[in-house]
Amino acid sequence: MTLLVDTVFDLDALLTDEERDWQQRARAFASERIVPVIDDDVENEYFRQSLVPELAAEGFLGMHLTGYGAAGAGAVAYGLVCHELEAADSAWRTFVSVQGSLAMSAIHKHGSEEQKTEWLPQLARGEAIGCFALTEPAGGSDPAAMTTRARRDGDDWVLDGAKRWIGLASVADVAVIWAKDDDEVVRGFLVPTSTPGFTATPIAGKLSMRASIQCDVLLDGVRLPPTAVLPGAHGLSGPFTCLNEARYGIVWGAMGAARSCFEAALGRARTREVFGAPIGARQLVQGALADMLVEYEKGMLLALHLGRLKERGALTPEQISVGKLNSVREALQIARDARALLGGDGVTSDYPVMRHLANLESVRTYEGTDEIHKLILGRALTGLPAFS
Known part of the structure; x- marks a missing residue:
């Protein structure tokens, strides 16, 4: 599939065969599965969730990670896939980013072996969707000022607070929630979205990213076992x-x-x-x-x-x-x-x-x-x- 821009700029000459294969597969997926429907999806503010298992089948979800069902691709290959998906629409590069670079990366980098084994294969196969909740309603540029709290209650943790502009939260199966503990240390928690007290509400009236989902998230007494903590994450x-x-x-x-x-x-x-x-x-x-x-x-x-x-x-x-x-x-x-x-x-x-x-x-x-x-x-x- 030759692009008009390639008549002057030959990026392919700087890529390996494996990287070109990832690029071409992502370009074909974008042109065949996203471009034909994206205008309707934008008009209707519709996130076409049926594409998630197809993206997983191509190996795009968490593709830069190793093990646990991830493809273990190189950084340039991952970048090329992001490039091709966003050429179709930012919503789909955003999905791959939230799923792989945020939710899966948080578990891969900071999770216990049990957490990795439980969640990463499901997320890589598209059988589960993840989200990453850091930004709060008062602003996202100063995460040190977060007000979401995590307090101990016996062996359990209890989360209270609010997050905003959280991609995929209303369709996610697991949320990576960042909160401050009683010592003012930022901690990460894996929260199944079926947990009582977790509510995600899609933000309406967007004039941008209309084929994607961004949500307000309310955490009202969300009770979690000690195994929900990401043990490798301490601080920002x-x-x-x-x-x-x-x-x-x-x-x-x-x-x-x-x-x-x-x-x-x-x-x-x-x-x-x-x-x-x-x-x-x-x-x-x-x-x-x-x-x-x-x-x-x-x-x-x-x-x-x-x-x-x-x-x-x-x-x-x-x-x-x-x-x-x-x-x-x-x-x-x-x-x-x-x-x-x-x-x-x-x-x-x-x-x-x-x-x-x-x-x-x-x-x-x-x-x-x-x-x-x-x-x-x-x-x-x-x-x-x-x-x-």
Whole structure:
């Protein structure tokens, strides 16, 4: 399946055969199973849960993890899958991210052997869905200020509090809940969503990520056994290690949305005629297309570089912040430029551009806003924290 962008930019030459296989399978899945239905799903705010076992059958769920039924693929292969799924719609890269990079990674990194054995194979097979509840209603950028509490009651733990913008919570079978204990230490808990006191309510009225589910979660006296605690998670480093996995996927995914917008604009520039010639023959249009290609190419090369660093175990949180900040920012600009080249048609569902543009506004906010990633980089540059 040849893309128009490949006429100039040959990323495939930098990939291994195995990576190209993952890429092509994800591209085929996206074009055959997601693209034909995504406009209807967005219009109806419908999460097509029937695709979950199909994604699992392809090996995409938790694919970067090893053991417990996960595929054990490399970081670049995982990034390429994120790229192809988000080229169809951000909702499906988000699903793979929440399931694999957040819920499964939390269990894989911080869980007991019993927790891993119980949950990871089910999640990898798509027989169970997971969610990851960190953000709270008062804001997500300051998780140290969380108010959700976990108190001891005999041998049990009891959770009380609220979370917001929690992906998949209303369809999840297990939730990774982050709460502060009586010593003010952030702890992780595995909460089956059938537990009394756990309530997830989908957030209505979204103008972005409409084919996905984000929820308000209420925890009202949720009683858990001691085996619910993630034993390897103590403090904010627990959720942050998972967030960095998700942020890495966004570096690739946002460029997938950008590619889809660029392809739409390029195809239209070749066929739409104004003043007796295709608009692609006009200097200003060619200049805009060239600028879009350059930023896309730079974003993809950065993603590939970060992937190779990750595979060597050398990727730092600051480098991930560079990637997340750049990819989303440039993807939004490419989407805006594509919308302009499409003229009035660019605001219709005849083209995917406005859908991607709306989704990218959410991607810009979650897993760290632009401002938070700038502060992470500012601290790395100056040695001075400026978060408060």
